Amino acid sequence: MKDHSGSDLARKNAAVKACELVEDGMAVGLGTGSTTAYAIRELGRRVDEGLDIVGVPTSYASEALAIECNIPLSTLAECPELDIDIDGADQVDSSLNVIKGGGAAHTKEKIVSCSSKMFAVVIDGNKLKDVLNRGVPIEVLPYARRLVEKKIAGLGGKCTVRTGSGKDGPTISDNGNFIMDCDFGVINKPAALAEALAQIPGLVEHGIFTNADFVYVGYEDRVERLERKK
Numbered sequence: 286m287k288d289h290s291g292s293d294l295a296r297k298n299a300a301v302k303a304c305e306l307v308e309d310g311m312a313v314g315l316g317t318g319s320t321t322a323y324a325i326r327e328l329g330r331r332v333d334e335g336l337d338i339v340g341v342p343t344s345y346a347s348e349a350l351a352i353e354c355n356i357p358l359s360t361l362a363e364c365p366e367l368d369i370d371i372d373g374a375d376q377v378d379s380s381l382n383v384i385k386g387g388g389a390a391h392t393k394e395k396i397v398s399c400s401s402k403m404f405a406v407v408i409d410g411n412k413l414k415d416v417l418n419r420g421v422p423i424e425v426l427p428y429a430r431r432l433v434e435k436k437i438a439g440l441g442g443k444c445t446v447r448t449g450s451g452k453d454g455p456t457i458s459d460n461g462n463f464i465m466d467c468d469f470g471v472i473n474k475p476a477a478l479a480e481a482l483a484q485i486p487g488l489v490e491h492g493i494f495t496n497a498d499f500v501y502v503g504y505e506d507r508v509e510r511l512e513r514k515k
């Protein structure tokens with residue numbers, strides 16, 4: 286479910302540039318994925334130099350990396366409003382609608398991004414498209430799988446249960462649920478689809494994010510910053 290055709294340098298450039306938004310005293314959401322990992326390492330480097338922040342991770346993976354990088358951690362229970370969230374994405378359209386969840390972490394990622402005053406997305410240039418057309422990841426209570434499949438079909442989509450996370454059978458999220466990928470073809474109205482997905486019982490969270498404030502698009506020789514039109 287990942288597109289890693291963009292270069293490591295492009296991803297790193299985007300992540301490091303977005304970290305310039307982070308200042309002393311901030312509570313920072315720590316997203317998940319290979320691009321965000323560059324941001325976590327950069328924040329760790331700056332913490333070593335004296336930057337005073339707390340991080341709130343969105344997955345076991347980002348928590349482990351933040352610990353390795355000596356970033357002091359907090360939780361949404363202790364710190365319900367974050368200053369900024371930095372996270373990756375699988376695809377971004379020209380209106381800055383985003384598909385996330387390639388790493389199966391989109392439920393916590395959405396909670397953290399919606400708890401943040403500013404949400405900065407970091408991608409390489411290959412992920413920027415005119416229109417979204419990737420499969421939309423959804424997290425589903427196993428009990429609700431068949432109902433969710435039926436409702437997604439009613440919306441014109443086709444679900445596949447994700448497999449392959451080092452075990453046989455379904456990929457299980459950090460929250461103990463199935464991850465499914467839903468093919469809707471070209472998504473012309475992401476906000477309307479997001480709204481419809483949110484109504485499905487047993488669908489814990491979907492990977493369409495409409496709340497990015499900035500998208501840092503990394504290339505090997507530069508970074509472009511896109512800002513959502515309010």
Ligand SMILES: O=C(CO)[C@H](O)[C@H](O)COP(=O)(O)O
Pocket residue numbers: 287288289316317318319320321372373374375384385386387388389390391394
């Ligand atoms: O949404 C995500 C995890 O759920 C990731 O941020 C997204 O899949 C991008 O990952 P990467 O930077 O490794 O391409």
